[in-house]
Amino acid sequence: MKSRSALATWLSKLDGSRLARVLAMRKDAASSPEPRSVGELADRLQRPGSVALALPQLTLPCLQVAEALAALGARATRDSLAELLGSTSPAAVHALDATLEALSDRALVWHDGNEALRMPPPLRQAWSTPLGLDAPLEELAAGTTSEELRGMLAVLGIKPPGTKQQRLAALVEHHSDAERVAALAAEAPAATRKLLEQSARSTPRQSLFMVFGAPGRDRRPGARWALDRGLLLQDRHRYGPVRMPVEVALALRGPDWHAPFEPLPPVTQLVPITSSEVEREAAVAATSFAAQAASVLSACATTPPTRLKSGGIGARELARLGKAAQADDAVVRIVLETAYAAGLLARDGDGVPPTEAYDAWAEQEPAEQLAVLLRAWRDLPLTPTRARDDDKALPALAGTPDCGGCLQARHGLLTAAAELPAGQGVKVASELGPLVAWHRPLADDVSPENTAAFSAVIRESELLGVLARGALSPLGVHLAAHADEELDITARRLLPPATTTARIGADLTAVVTGTPSARLAALLGSTADRETSGTASVWRFSTGSIRRALDAGRTPDDITAGLAAASATALPQPLTYLIADTARGHGRVRIAPAACVIHGDEPALLAELAAHRALSKLALRRLAPTVLVSDSPPATTLATLRAAGYAPVAETAGGTVRIEKRLPQRAAAAVPPPRGNVGRRGPRTTATHASKMPIDAGTDVDVLADRLLKAPPNAPEPDPFGSGVPFATDTEEIVAGYAKHLSYSDVRQVAHAIDVGAAITVEYIAASGSRTVRTLSDLELDPPYLNAWCHLREAERVFTLSRIHGVMPA
Numbered sequence: 001m002k003s004r005s006a007l008a009t010w011l012s013k014l015d016g017s018r019l020a021r022v023l024a025m026r027k028d029a030a031s032s033p034e035p036r037s038v039g040e041l042a043d044r045l046q047r048p049g050s051v052a053l054a055l056p057q058l059t060l061p062c063l064q065v066a067e068a069l070a071a072l073g074a075r076a077t078r079d080s081l082a083e084l085l086g087s088t089s090p091a092a093v094h095a096l097d098a099t100l101e102a103l104s105d106r107a108l109v110w111h112d113g114n115e116a117l118r119m120p121p122p123l124r125q126a127w128s129t130p131l132g133l134d135a136p137l138e139e140l141a142a143g144t145t146s147e148e149l150r151g152m153l154a155v156l157g158i159k160p161p162g163t164k165q166q167r168l169a170a171l172v173e174h175h176s177d178a179e180r181v182a183a184l185a186a187e188a189p190a191a192t193r194k195l196l197e198q199s200a201r202s203t204p205r206q207s208l209f210m211v212f213g214a215p216g217r218d219r220r221p222g223a224r225w226a227l228d229r230g231l232l233l234q235d236r237h238r239y240g241p242v243r244m245p246v247e248v249a250l251a252l253r254g255p256d257w258h259a260p261f262e263p264l265p266p267v268t269q270l271v272p273i274t275s276s277e278v279e280r281e282a283a284v285a286a287t288s289f290a291a292q293a294a295s296v297l298s299a300c301a302t303t304p305p306t307r308l309k310s311g312g313i314g315a316r317e318l319a320r321l322g323k324a325a326q327a328d329d330a331v332v333r334i335v336l337e338t339a340y341a342a343g344l345l346a347r348d349g350d351g352v353p354p355t356e357a358y359d360a361w362a363e364q365e366p367a368e369q370l371a372v373l374l375r376a377w378r379d380l381p382l383t384p385t386r387a388r389d390d391d392k393a394l395p396a397l398a399g400t401p402d403c404g405g406c407l408q409a410r411h412g413l414l415t416a417a418a419e420l421p422a423g424q425g426v427k428v429a430s431e432l433g434p435l436v437a438w439h440r441p442l443a444d445d446v447s448p449e450n451t452a453a454f455s456a457v458i459r460e461s462e463l464l465g466v467l468a469r470g471a472l473s474p475l476g477v478h479l480a481a482h483a484d485e486e487l488d489i490t491a492r493r494l495l496p497p498a499t500t501t502a503r504i505g506a507d508l509t510a511v512v513t514g515t516p517s518a519r520l521a522a523l524l525g526s527t528a529d530r531e532t533s534g535t536a537s538v539w540r541f542s543t544g545s546i547r548r549a550l551d552a553g554r555t556p557d558d559i560t561a562g563l564a565a566a567s568a569t570a571l572p573q574p575l576t577y578l579i580a581d582t583a584r585g586h587g588r589v590r591i592a593p594a595a596c597v598i599h600g601d602e603p604a605l606l607a608e609l610a611a612h613r614a615l616s617k618l619a620l621r622r623l624a625p626t627v628l629v630s631d632s633p634p635a636t637t638l639a640t641l642r643a644a645g646y647a648p649v650a651e652t653a654g655g656t657v658r659i660e661k662r663l664p665q666r667a668a669a670a671v672p673p674p675r676g677n678v679g680r681r682g683p684r685t686t687a688t689h690a691s692k693m694p695i696d697a698g699t700d701v702d703v704l705a706d707r708l709l710k711a712p713p714n715a716p717e718p719d720p721f722g723s724g725v726p727f728a729t730d731t732e733e734i735v736a737g738y739a740k741h742l743s744y745s746d747v748r749q750v751a752h753a754i755d756v757g758a759a760i761t762v763e764y765i766a767a768s769g770s771r772t773v774r775t776l777s778d779l780e781l782d783p784p785y786l787n788a789w790c791h792l793r794e795a796e797r798v799f800t801l802s803r804i805h806g807v808m809p810a
Contacts, residue, residue: 054106055126056408056442061099061263063441066108068259069119071130071246073139075176076117084250086258095263131259132203137172137245140233144168152230156184171230172247181251184229191222196231199244200252265416266434270424273469278425282473283494286465288534289334290366290495291515293373295325295533296335297344297358298521304353305336309785309798312395313352326533330385334460336396337384338376345397352397365498366515367491374464374487378414378479382406383444385456392768400795405444409457412440414480417472425470429458432470465494504563506572508541523562526552541575546582556583592621594629596637598648601626614644731755731781738784738801746807754779754786763806764799774799775810 058066068084069076078100082088087096100117103109112118134140141149146164153160153170160167175181185196223242226232232242250257302324305317313336322332336352339345344358361369377384381402387394416435426432433453436443445454452458461467466476475494478487498517502510502524510524513536524530527549528539549559556579564571600606603625610620610628618640619631630637634650641648650658727733731751739747753760759777766772776788776799783801790797 054108055123056404056440057411058106058441059102060438060441061095061261062102064259064261065096065099066103066119066123067127067130068261069109069117070124070127071133071259073124073136073246074116075136077115078117081117084259085261087261087263092261092263096261099263129203133246133249134204134243135246137175137230137233137247138168140243140245141168141171141230144233152228155228156230175230175245175247175251178247178251178255181231181248182254185231185252188225189222192225193222195222196226196244196248196252199232199242200249204241204243262438265419265438268431268435269427270421271427271470272423273425273471274423278468278471278473279494281468282465282475284465284535285463285468286370286475286491287366287495287514289331289373289464290370291535291537292325292327292331292533293335293339294362294366294369294515294518294521295530295537296321296327296332297339297354297362298525299324300336300345300352301354301358301362302525304348304351307347307350307352307397308395310395310796312398314395315393318396324530326530326537329387330459331463333384333387333396334377334463335373337380337382338373340397341376341380342372344372347397362518365492365495367495367497368488370465370495371484371488371491374466374475374479374491375484377460377464378410380407380410383409383456383460385460392766392770403444405442406457408440409436409443409445409454410461411480412436412443413454413457413461414466414472414476415439417467417476418480420471427470429462429467429470430455432458432467500566501568502539502566503569504567504571504575506574508572508574508578510539510541510567512537512539520566523566526554527559527563541578543578543582546579547586550583550586556580592623592629593631595632596630596634598628598630598637599626609641609646612644615640729755734781734783735801739804740802741805742807749807749809750779750786750804754781759791759810761808761810762799762804763808765803765805767803771805777810 055063065081065085068081072080072084078096082093082096085092085096087093100109107120108123109117109119146167149164149167149171150160153167153174156171156174158170158174161170185193188196223232227234227242230245231248232244234242299321303320305313305321308314318329318332321327321336322329325332327335336345339358340352342357342361343355344361345352346355361372381404382400383403383406384396413432413436416432416439419439420426430452433445433455436454436457437445443454445456458467461476464475465473466479467473472480474490475487478484478490496514498520499512499514500517500520502512502516502520504510509531510528512520512524516524516537524539528541528545530537530539532538546559550556559579560571560576563575598606598609598620606622606626606628609615610622617632618637620628622628632640638648638650650660652658727736728748729751731754732747735751735754736742736744736747739750742750749760750762752758753776757778759775760779761773761775764772764774772792774797775791776786777791778789780787786799786801786804788797788799789795
């Protein structure tokens with residue numbers, strides 16, 4: 001409540017412009033409905049969720065200052081903070097004031113009426129041991145008895161006051177004097193000095209555990225000396241680690257120790273560049289990406305990619321799309337993720353086809369298409385080009401949980417590049433990585449296969465034309481500022497309009513510079529095969545591609561006219577010859593669907609059958625004077641002809657007459673009931689065997705009893721492991737049929753986990769050959785697969801039973 005009251009007081013003193021800036025920086029806390037009072041706004045700003053949303057957006061010096069304030073606690077002031085950080089020079093003081101101002105704009109730090117610096121409790125709790133320091137003395141000594149405090153003060157030579165609070169205040173006042181604490185520690189025995197030095201330099205989690213067998217008996221020499229003077233504290237129950245108050249630790253670290261504070265971003269090697277160079281390189285990259293994106297999504301429209309059983313689009317489908325669009329894996333992944341986020345693709349069963357929004361997007365100009373994908377890329381909660389994890393290929397569109405650190409890495413890159421000096425860019429794009437880490441320390445670098453920091457997001461920005469020549473392009477500037485209207489205008493200025501004509505050469509190639517229009521791409525895609533894609537795309541005509549167009553119902557004249565209209569020059573003679581030659585041989589042999597063939601030696605009889613009204617439902621067609629085909633199967637055709645008064649015979653596949661034998665009909669044998677739990681050792685009872693015998697309704701009771709007594713025992717089928725123990729359940733038999741590497745006991749353990757819903761731990765061999773141990777639960781048998789929740793991946797996974805090599809209890 002004290003923190004909330006101080007924040008409300010501070011907010012009430014802000015002028016309108018400053019309060020508006022706080023609200024703008026903290027949209028997460030000041031969301032609708034609008035706060036009705038300063039007190040309500042203060043409540044929102046101190047919620048844990050509000051702090052959790054603000055932390056990832058802080059720069060490195062903001063986090064360092066916040067951690068230092070968390071270490072100082074309630075006694076933090078601007079002077080004590082500057083002393084702790086070592087910010088005494090004018091430049092350092094100015095940098096510290098700027099950092100405090102940035103934290104103040106987010107309502108993470110404010111001044112109370114006594115010039116003390118306050119912060120929301122959730123922000124203080126973000127660090128369990130800020131700067132490797134424990135809690136203040138006042139907090140650690142809260143459980144100490146008044147008598148123990150009196151003893152500490154007496155040893156220190158201080159006259160103890162009357163109440164516990166007064167004694168605690170006196171001890172805090174004594175230990176707050178760093179020189180006095182250092183002098184006291186210098187008087188300690190050698191063993192105590194060593195223990196104090198270790199505790200002051202180590203984090204509380206690394207502090208030495210000291211267990212006491214009984215009050216007054218300590219097992220470490222020197223510990224009692226420090227405990228008696230309050231330099232180390234332990235709870236009243238005499239167990240657990242000893243803890244050193246933050247005041248004592250700072251005093252023992254000495255005046256030369258300072259908390260880390262890096263107010264300035266890392267120095268990078270810059271080179272002079274011109275705006276025209278940046279725009280030219282960005283335009284080339286953006287044009288190439290727009291063309292490849294159109295090709296990838298066109299391939300998805302032709303044959304939608306199929307999802308894996310475990311979810312996402314696997315490496316095989318990604319390779320197919322890349323080959324069809326002549327694009328590498330990184331471009332395909334970016335296009336799929338951004339298109340899905342923009343609503344151009346959607347999951348539909350086992351596939352990911354385009355939506356109706358894609359049809360409208362495909363008709364737009366390349367600049368408009370690119371702007372849609374750029375805005376989706378900016379807000380993606382993942383890194384699309386992350387392709388591997390622990391030597392395992394990752395699918396695209398896998399529906400992984402949102403990665404806030406990935407989003408902050410992208411925003412940090414835009415911020416870092418935007419703050420580069422005008423007219424200069426980094427010499428090597430990878431040098432932007434340390435700048436991203438400074439602007440967004442909590443961002444995730446999800447490219448362990450690359451040595452350079454944040455190389456994946458940097459490479460993505462270059463492919464999209466957001467970065468060029470080591471600087472932010474005009475597209476990137478508007479993207480970072482969320483200026484969508486300006487982004488559309490700049491994209492139209494940098495990217496050329498869609499190309500509507502192609503240059504068709506005598507070598508049977510069609511070259512399109514820039515991005516082909518949707519109509520031109522569809523025409524060339526239906527009559528030729530794409531060979532390259534990018535700033536210039538190449539298609540090649542062949543006999544197979546022309547035949548594909550003819551198979552789709554196009555006529556030779558239609559193909560020639562369409563290509564002539566789309567060609568910048570007259571069609572070359574080799575192409576017209578190719579179309580004519582391919583059309584000449586097209587359809588010389590035809591394949592008609594037929595369920596059966598009717599043939600005979602009398603053309604007149606077959607003509608009569610084809611014209612017979614009663615046989616119209618057979619849909620007879622005449623292929624030759626003595627050959628008819630029917631859409632009905634042979635049995636139906638035979639019965640219909642006989643019903644009409646004809647006498648046909650059936651033929652075998654070898655052409656001989658099929659002899660129709662009518663077998664005598666008999667009642668089917670009784671179907672035995674499904675095998676249940678047969679886990680009992682030993683033979684089954686004769687009653688079980690007799691129950692499967694067919695019993696007539698008139699069977700005499702004495703006869704039935706005699707049959708039951710004389711029936712032999714029905715032993716269960718032995719298991720294939722040779723142990724003589726039968727399978728207990730059908731689940732065991734199914735698992736054993738696929739999990740060939742498991743022993744019978746392992747098979748029973750897996751089957752039991754499936755039947756009762758228990759968890760198990762398995763040793764699994766992945767498709768790559770790597771061996772892994774996984775804990776699985778929620779098992780569902782789907783032979784030859786096992787669907788389960790994988791506790792390692794925190795997601796549902798599909799496991800092949802034949803790849804399970806061992807089973808252990810979970």
